[in-house]
Each structure stands twice: as structure tokens, then as C-alpha cells.
Amino acid sequence: MQKLRVFESISIDGYFTDAHGDMSWAHAGAADTEYGAWVAGNASSGRGTLLFGRKTYEQMVAFWPTPQAAQQLPEVAKGMNAAKKVVATRTLKPTWQNTTALQGSLVEAVKALKAGAGGDITVLGSGSVAAQLGEAGLVDEYQFVVVPIALGAGRTVFSGAKKLKLVEQRAFRVSGNVVVTYAAA
Amino acid sequence: MQKLRVFESISIDGYFTDAHGDMSWAHAGAADTEYGAWVAGNASSGRGTLLFGRKTYEQMVAFWPTPQAAQQLPEVAKGMNAAKKVVATRTLKPTWQNTTALQGSLVEAVKALKAGAGGDITVLGSGSVAAQLGEAGLVDEYQFVVVPIALGAGRTVFSGAKKLKLVEQRAFRVSGNVVVTYAAA
Numbered sequence: 001m002q003k004l005r006v007f008e009s010i011s012i013d014g015y016f017t018d019a020h021g022d023m024s025w026a027h028a029g030a031a032d033t034e035y036g037a038w039v040a041g042n043a044s045s046g047r048g049t050l051l052f053g054r055k056t057y058e059q060m061v062a063f064w065p066t067p068q069a070a071q072q073l074p075e076v077a078k079g080m081n082a083a084k085k086v087v088a089t090r091t092l093k094p095t096w097q098n099t100t101a102l103q104g105s106l107v108e109a110v111k112a113l114k115a116g117a118g119g120d121i122t123v124l125g126s127g128s129v130a131a132q133l134g135e136a137g138l139v140d141e142y143q144f145v146v147v148p149i150a151l152g153a154g155r156t157v158f159s160g161a162k163k164l165k166l167v168e169q170r171a172f173r174v175s176g177n178v179v180v181t182y183a184a185a
Numbered sequence: 186m187q188k189l190r191v192f193e194s195i196s197i198d199g200y201f202t203d204a205h206g207d208m209s210w211a212h213a214g215a216a217d218t219e220y221g222a223w224v225a226g227n228a229s230s231g232r233g234t235l236l237f238g239r240k241t242y243e244q245m246v247a248f249w250p251t252p253q254a255a256q257q258l259p260e261v262a263k264g265m266n267a268a269k270k271v272v273a274t275r276t277l278k279p280t281w282q283n284t285t286a287l288q289g290s291l292v293e294a295v296k297a298l299k300a301g302a303g304g305d306i307t308v309l310g311s312g313s314v315a316a317q318l319g320e321a322g323l324v325d326e327y328q329f330v331v332v333p334i335a336l337g338a339g340r341t342v343f344s345g346a347k348k349l350k351l352v353e354q355r356a357f358r359v360s361g362n363v364v365v366t367y368a369a370a
Contacts, residue, residue, distance in 0.1 A: 014199025166361030176351030
């Protein structure tokens with residue numbers, strides 16, 4: 001069985017996007033080479049499947065395949081473009097390389113992915129997808145980058161109560177990001 | 186100038202109370218003697234002033250002066266009862282020992298407390314008070330105990346965007362609580 005992980009940058013008040021859908025605050029802090037190396041290591045680990053909702057996919061495809069991304073974040077861009085990606089959409093035809101649309105119901109499609117041989121699955125952003133998979137009991141691990149900012153309003157990735165178990169935590173001094181990793185309890 | 190600190194137990198999704206005002210989830214985890222010692226050390230440090238909103242005051246006064254509190258959490262109860270306390274209320278006459286009601290506007294009264302000789306001021310719970318003081322730029326430090334639970338809905342202590350600076354973080358393995366301390370940026 002493949003493991004399903006939800007990975008999110010969140011504010012201190014728990015939001016992965018602000019009230020206008022903006023996620024740029026997550027990367028607006030001081031340049032932190034230690035944190036950058038950790039992100040690049042994650043992105044270039046190269047195995048497994050990335051899973052997006054439609055909105056997050058549209059934000060990602062507008063940035064990662066561009067020359068700007070290759071210039072600003074070469075390692076991460078290479079990893080994101082090369083990775084196997086699936087999008088939860090009934091309407092969109094994905095144009096990003098190595099990307100397919102999920103067929104049928106989200107929960108059933110993800111159960112099939114978890115039972116398959118495609119490696120671990122990581123949800124990035126995609127709050128609605130994360131909430132639905134959390135409710136269905138399909139999320140094995142949550143990894144949050146807690147960014148030192150409060151947003152005041154926004155969207156969270158939980159639609160109900162859920163007990164978790166702390167697995168790991170790590171602070172990055174320059175950016176002030178704190179990474180916390182939880183397993184479903 | 187005295188320092189004003191906001192201290193809150195929050196869920197992973199950023200709430201200090203659930204949708205029904207309940208805060209008991211913050212203490213529902215495994216007994217963690219290391220975390221308990223840290224809390225008792227905080228509560229018995231014995232100087233400074235605790236600041237509450239009316240709702241939080243009513244929850245606190247219903248528990249800390251009782252024999253149950255003395256039995257379950259003797260060190261913390263002793264510290265809470267002995268501490269100098271102020272309540273932001275225009276209607277309530279406080280009955281808890283060492284407690285007075287704040288006179289006049291919250292912001293002006295807290296400015297006077299900060300300029301006085303009463304030691305540091307700590308806001309516990311009291312989301313509305315914390316939000317108003319944060320907006321007024323009067324909060325020097327936020328300390329959050331991030332409890333390994335998601336609530337799905339509730340109240341947060343921020344009413345708008347605010348950049349913070351990570352000062353310290355510490356994880357407690359048994360409970361899975363992660364303490365993060367931020368300074369106003």
C-alpha cells in the first residue's frame with residue numbers, strides 16, 4: 001500500500017491560502033538556504049505521485065514550466081516538471097508534462113492509486129482534496145511548514161476534528177519556518 | 186515598559202477554542218510529565234499580571250479556585266489563584282482573589298499597565314482581547330502550544346495579517362505538543 005501525504009505551507013492561524021487564494025506569503029520571507037535545501041531535497045526525491053485539485057493545478061502549471069521558475073528555483077522546477085502528477089478534475093485536459101486527470105470519484109481513484117505501484121502520493125495545496133481525503137481516512141501523514149505570519153482569514157485543509165500524532169519537528173532559523181510532521185492517530 | 190505576551194493552546198488548524206467555545210481538547214492528550222513541568226514552571230513563576238476577557242475569566246474562575254483544580258493540578262492552581270489578574274469587562278464584578286476589572290477602554294488601560302510597574306502581562310485564551318491588542322500593536326510576544334489535533338472550526342486570535350519572528354520552538358514527545366514563540370516583527 002502506498003502512503004498518502006498532505007504537504008502544506010500554513011500560517012500561524014492555520015490557513016494554506018489567504019482569503020483571496022494567494023499563497024505567495026509562504027515564500028515571501030528572508031532567503032533561507034538551509035530551508036531551500038530541504039525543499040529542493042523534497043522536490044528532487046523524484047519518486048511517487050503529486051496530487052492536485054484543479055485550482056492548485058492551475059496555479060502550479062502557470063509557474064513551474066516557465067523560464068522564470070527555471071531561473072529562480074531550478075532544482076524545485078526540475079523536480080516539479082519531471083514528477084508524475086494527477087489532477088482531480090472532471091473538466092480540465094492537463095497540458096503539463098507527466099500529468100493525467102483522475103477518473104471517477106476522488107476517493108475511489110485515490111484508493112486505487114494507494115493500492116497501485118506508483119509510489120507514495122503527495123497532496124500539495126488543494127485544500128478541498130485534502131479535506132475530502134482526510135474525511136475518508138485516506139491520509140497517512142500531514143506535513144506542515146508553519147510560516148511566521150498570521151493571515152486573519154483564509155482556507156484550512158481540515159473540514160472536521162481529527163487527532164494526530166507528532167512524528168517530527170524542525171525549525172529553520174533564518175526564515176523562522178517550523179516544519180511539523182504528523183501521522184493520522 | 187512591561188512586556189505583553191499572548192499565550193494560547195491552539196489546534197493545528199489555528200483555533201484556540203472549538204466552534205462551541207470548548208478548550209478541553211487542549212488537555213485531553215496523554216499525560217506528559219515533561220510538558221506538565223514546563224506548564225507548572227510558567228504558572229508558578231509568580232510575577233506579572235494575567236489579563237482575561239470576560240468569557241475566559243468566567244471559564245477560569247469556574248475551575249481554578251475549586252478543590253478539583255487543587256487536586257488535579259496543584260502547582261498550576263496555586264499559581265493561577267495567587268497571580269495578579271485583570272479582566273476586561275464593563276459589567277462583571279470579579280470575585281476571584283487578586284482580580285480587578287479593567288477601567289475604561291481596553292487599549293488605553295493596557296497601555297497604562299505596560300507603562301506601570303506591575304510586571305509583564307500575559308493574555309490567556311481571550312481571543313477578542315488578543316485580537317484587539319494585536320491590532321493596536323501592543324503585543325510583544327505570542328507563545329502558542331500547538332496541540333496535535335485538528336478541530337475543523339473554531340475561533341482564532343488574529344483578526345488581520347501580521348508578520349512575526351520565530352524566537353524559539355520546542356517539542357514535547359509524549360503529548361506531541363509543539364511550543365512556538367514569536368516576537369512581533
